[in-house]
Amino acid sequence: MSFKASLQISRPQFDIHVKIAASAGEVTAIFGPSGCGKTSLLRAVAGLDSKATGTVEMNGEIWQNHTMFRPTHQRDIGFVFQEASLLPHLNVMQNIEYASKRQAKHKKRISLEHVINLLELSPLLKQSVENLSGGEKQRVCLARAIATSPALLLLDEPLAAVDTVHKQEILHYIQSLKNDFNIPMLYVSHAINEVAQLSDRLLLMEKGQVRAEGLTADLLSQTNLPFVAQQDAAAVFDTVVRKQEAHYGLSYLTFDSGQFIVTESDLAVQQRVRVQVLARDVSITLSQPAQSSILNIFPVTIESITPQGIAKQLLRLRIGQQILLSRITSKSLEDLSLRVGSQVFAQVKAVSLLN
Known part of the structure; x- marks a missing residue:
């Protein structure tokens, strides 16, 4: 399954011009500050803005172009909003079934039982939706969206109304949906930790325009983008577990140019x-x-040095085909005589598992 769109949307403050695509089993994050046009773009993809112009295509099927416009109910989508818009007079199971019934039988690819089990909703099925927590409501919303067997899943800041304790839980469920159903997803967020954990590709918006687009791991380490200026600037690696040393409680995670021990x-x-x-x-x-308690030490080449105020310097380090970031003091930069092209060693003190 593949999705692509090129849309133009007029707004009082600025016009939105965006090209976007997503492939099967892929999460494309739409990221940017509040008011940059993220939700407007998602609404246009869903057919909720009839004034948006351009093209929307799913699996070669045209949903919108200069001669035709399919309304929302004729677009094969699932939509999860910021707020859980559940039907209060129906219980959990009835809400999910209500969504499932709107899809034609010949298009149903996903069983309700599979969705319910994956999202661990069995204990809640007979409960009133008004008695659910914010996290539970969003799980029901996810189930309702997937129950239609959509070709495309749209998620508009689905964690905005979920408390901090349950956000990680919902991210885990979204990851499970991605792995199990192979549906392309567009995920709107202004929380970079969500984007880093979940997305394969990233589209950065600014005042209605695409400032950058590409693989999430690549963009997060680009020094000309705002991500590296944040306190939690980080590099992301996709790894595979190669082996374990159970007696030490360690796992060895390989990537293109090396391995992490965690x-x-x-x-x-x-x-x-x-x-x-x-x-x-x-x-x-x-x-x-020669002797260090740090397990993850890599030979690297300094690719760029970016001042961050007077006291700090951000180093972009290359490990083969991968990029690592290091934030050091300006004094350390001078004391070590570090320059672009210097071959040094990076000591990684901590590695966080995202999924």
Whole structure:
């Protein structure tokens, strides 16, 4: 399944001009500050803005162009909004069934039982939706959206109304949907941690325009983009579990140019794991330490040096085909005589598992 659109939307403050695409089993995050046009774009894709012009195409089927416009109910989509718009007079199961009934039988590819089990909703099926927590309501909304067997899933800041404790839980369920159903997803957010954890591709919007678009791991480490200016600037790696040392509680995660050793024993060999390394958790040494408690040390080349105020410097480091970030003091930069092209060693003090 593949989706692509090229849309123009007129707004009082600015016009929106966006080209966007997504493939089967892929999450494309639409990221940017509040008011940049993210939700307007998603509404246009869904057919909720009849004044939007351009083309929308799903699996070669035209939903919109200069001569025709399919209304929302004729577009094969599932939509999860910021607020859980559930029908209060129906219980959980009835809400899910209500959505399922709107899809033609010959287009139903996903069983309700599968959705319910995946989202762990069985204990809630007979409950009134008004008695559910925010996280539970969003799980029902996810089930309702998937129950229609959509060709495309749209998620408009689905965690905005969920408390911090349950956000990670919902992200886990969305990841499960991605893995199980192979549906392309467009995920709107202004929370970079959600984007880093979930998305394969990233579209960065600014005042209605696409400032950057590409693989999430690539864009998060681009020094000309705003992500690296944040306190939690980080590099993201997609890895595979190669082996475990159970007696130490360690797992070895390989990527294109090396491996991370992490203190996590609950991973399965060959499992795919996305990890994050914060720039502030990477230090630099000129020679490889002969004896160190740090397990993850890599030979790297300094690709760029970006001042961040007077006291800090951001280093973009290359490990083969991968990029690592390091934030060090300006004094350390000077004391070590670091330059673009310098070959040094990066000491990674912490690695976080994202999924």
